[in-house]
Structures are given as C-alpha cells and as structure tokens.
Amino acid sequence: MEYFLQQLINGLTLGAIYGLVALGYTMVYGVLGMINFAHGTIYMVGAFISLITFLAATTVLGTSVPLALVLTLFAAMGLTALWGWSVERVAYRPLRAAPRLAPLISAIGVSIVLQNFVAQAQGARAKPLPPVFRGGVTLMDSGDFVVSLSWMQMVIMALTLGLMAAFTWVITRTALGRAQRACEQDMKMASLLGIDVDRVISTTFVIGAGLAGVAGMMVTLYYGVIDFYIGFLAGIKAFTAAVLGGIGSLPGAMLGGLLIGLIEAFWSAYFSIEYKDVATFSILVAVLVFRPTGLLGQPDVEKI
Template identity: 55%
Template sequence: MQDLLYFSQQLINGLTIGSTYALIAIGYTMVYGIIGMINFAHGEIYMIGAYTALIAITGLAALGIAWLPLVLIVALVCAMIVSSSMGWAVERVAYRPVRGRHRLIPLISAIGMSIFLQNYVHLAQGSRNIGFPALIEGGFRFGAADSFQISISYIQITIFLTTLVCMTLLSLFISRSRIGRACRAVSQDLGMANLLGIDTNRIISATFVIGAALAAVAGLLLGMYYGSIDPLFGFIAGLKAFTAAVLGGIGSIPGAMLGGLILGVAESMTSGYLSGEYKDVVSFGLLILILLFKPTGLLGKPEVEKI
C-alpha cells in the first residue's frame, strides 16, 4: 500500500511537470510544423512570460489589490500580451528576413536571439534568483496520517487542468477555425497556400503568437509552482520542452502533449526510484532511443520531402 502511494505521488509529480513541458513544447512543434525551423528563442519567451507575470503581480500588490482571481487573470493577460508581442517581434526581426534560406541560417539566428533575450533580461532584471509568490496554496491529502501520505496541491491540479484546457482549445482552433485551416494548409505546402490567396506571413506570425502565449501561461504557472525565477531558467526548460516535442513527434500537437507527459513521468520516476542524478540521463537517453527507432517521434508522420 505504502509503495503504491509512493508510486502515485511520483506519478502526480511527473504529470505536473510533464504538462508544463507540453505547454512549452507546443511553441516548438507548431513553428516546426509550419516553417520547418526550430525556434531556439522559445525558452526565453517562456522566461520573459514568467518575469512579466511577476512584475504584474508585484505591481498589483503595490496597488493593494489582493483578490486572487483578479491577480491571476491580470498577471496571465499581461504575460500573454508581452510574450506574444515578443514572439511576434522575434519572428519579424530575426526569422522572416532569413526565411527560405539554408536551414542552418534561421537556426543560428534563433540561437542568437536566445542569447540576446537572456542577456537582456540579465541586464534589465539582474541575474539573481527572484522569489515568486505562491498565490495558490494548500491541497488535498490522502492516506493514513501515520504513514506516507499523498499530497496533491491545488497548484498541481491547476497546472494539469490548465494544460488540458489549453491543449483542447488549441486542437479545436487548429481543426475548426479559419486561421487553423490556413495553418494546416501552410504547413502542408507554403508556396501553394500562398498561391491560393492565404496570407502566409500573417499565418506564420499567428503561429509564433499562439506558441508564445502558451509559453507565457506555462511561465506564470511554473513560477508559482517552483517559487523562483532567474534569467537562465528558460534555457533549461526550453531544452526539455524541445526534447518533449521531438519525443512526441515534432510538428504534432497531440505528440507534444504525449511527449511532455512521458518525459515528465520518466524524470520523476527516475529520481524517485533510482537517483536524481540520473534524471537527465534517462530523459535524454529516451530521446536518443526514440530518434534511433522512430525518428519521426511517437505521433509524428513520416516527412515527405517537399520540392
């Protein structure tokens, strides 16, 4: 019984962290699906989202506003607006001018953007870890009081549910809306979509904006969950989310969700049953295995070479 409780607790930990990987992974996967480039600055967009949310929360606190739903909504909206405009601007400044060139050129431009944003926040906000208020505290507990108890905090539930809701909305948006249909068309054949009168530049911008907005959601949620942020934390999270995207099949939205959850659970099980030292070994080992045996990822479609 005790073992089962322990296992469930680790599973919950893994699903929580996995769902945030999934939220960030969406940004990688959508951009890749549409223009076939890897947006390495995406982790930084997420980090900027977290900083913006913190600034908004601090600002509201200074104004004496403490009503939780309002604080959360304002922080979320601010973070999404700033991150989205950042995502849009990054695409406009660093990727559009080099679009259609050799694959390496946008990649290098993306790495440059990532370094720039990291150092910008470094200068603007300082390099120290900044504490992030918890806002959502408390949780449920299961199990006998004298032995191991499972605890699920409200923030963990919030993270998991928010991810599910965002993913469902996004899937609906992509499959039902006009812009979503255009997105799919552009991802199938950019040139043809252009000929048929789709404003491809607008669609590509929209992709960046949507990915960045979701990253901002993750930034706010993770800031509250972990409790501190620093200018470098987007890089590590971005790397993990990128792994999740590749694991699930880059370009596929359900794949990003699945990849994120698998990666999160694998990590927490490794720390739980082996040792925290092997956490990254297992997650990146998993990536290598997937790439060896199923290079398109779990849910990815085999790529047809576009001419």
C-alpha cells in the same frame, strides 16, 4: 504504492508545463519547417513578466489574489505573444529565403540578447515568490505517507487541459487552422490560393509564444523561484519532448511533455537526482533509434 502515486501526480504536473512549451516548438516546425531556438527564452521572459505583474498587482495596486492571477495570465500571454511576433519579424522573416542555418543562428542570437537583457534588467540573482496557493486535497493517508494533490497542481492541470482543448479547436475548426494546415503542406500553393502566408506564420509564432508565457507563469507560481537562466534547460527539455512525441504532431508534443515529466519525477524519486537529465535524453535516443519520427510522428511522403 502511496509514494508511487505521489510521484505520478508530480510528474504529470511537470509534464503539463513541458507540454505547453513543446507545443510552440512543434507549431513553428509544422508550419515553417524550422526550430525556434528562442522559444525557451520566451518562456523565461513569461516567467519574469508573471512575477512582476503578480507582485505589482498585489502589493502596488492592492488587488485580490484571484484578480491578480487573472491579470498575470493575460499579461504573460499578451507580452510574450508580442515577443514571439518580434522574434519572427526580426530573426525569421528577413531570412526566410536564406539557407536553413541562417535563421537558426539568428534565433540563437535573439535568445542570447533576450537572456542578457533580462539579466541586466532584473539582476542575475534568483527571484523568489511567496506561495500563492496553500493546501490541497489528501487522496491517501497510510499513516507513514500522505498522498496529496495541491491546489496549484489542480490549476496547472486544468489550465493545460483547457488550453489544449481550445488550441485543438482552433486548429481543426477555424479558418486560421485550415490556413496553417495548408501552409504546412505547401506554402507556395497556399499563397497562390490567396492565403496570407506571412500573417499565418506570425500568428503561429504569437500563439506558441503565448503558450510559453502561460507555462512560465505556471512554473513561477508552482516553484516560487526563477532566474534568467531557466529558459535554456526548459527549452532543451521541451524540444526533446516535441521530438520524442513526434515533431510536427500536436498530440505528440503534449505526450512527449508528459513522458519527460514522468521520467524526471520517477528517476528523481527512485534513483540519483543528478542523473535525471541523462535518463531523459537516453530514453529519447532509444526511442529515435527504433522510431525516428517519434512516438506519434508520421514520416514525410514525397510524391515524384
């Protein structure tokens, strides 16, 4: 029981990171109807920005760890948001009227450019970071096994819940959220009604990239080691989470991320860790066979 509870905590922590990245995928798809295949690379860029900012703040500027974390959070969100805006302007806006395959290929090209830029600028070796948070809370102690909740896991879960609540408020209560929902339903009609569609789409990319930057910061502080290739696999899994939960559904993206994290944690704990990705994608296939729209997705209804 203790081992199960520990893996549940680990899975929820990992799932929270996947869920934040998956939100970016589902936001862009909901508004634009396309998948941003550069999103995983932006997550990787956010991880490197977090590492550089935190080390610069603590070693060069000599700031305290709490202040360094605040600076790292704002730097990760701000600079990755700028990258997201650039991807939309370069890879998507010029090709918005082109066939759907063209912007997807363009986004993949941007992703490859970003990945190689980071590899050249920072080197291909893995970059370590000393542990920032040590210790935690002991939940159960049976003598043979100790169930603990680390401070870092608490920070990840609290930050994820806070961002999810803030983002839900933006979508449901603000003019930007209403404009996004209008563009999702009918972009041409939204433009005729006076909504600046270009600004709404750019803002959507910016918000999604900012969330990916926060996820990159979390994974850097949680695991303590990153490399320029982490964006590929994390992007694939986050996209899987968005599809599993229902592409276009914000609660579905977070639910899918949590499920992917739990599947990986429990499979790695009780079965062979080499096959955890096989288990994840097998469950995705099984869900889509019986529910093609995902767990919380709704089928598109076209009126004629």
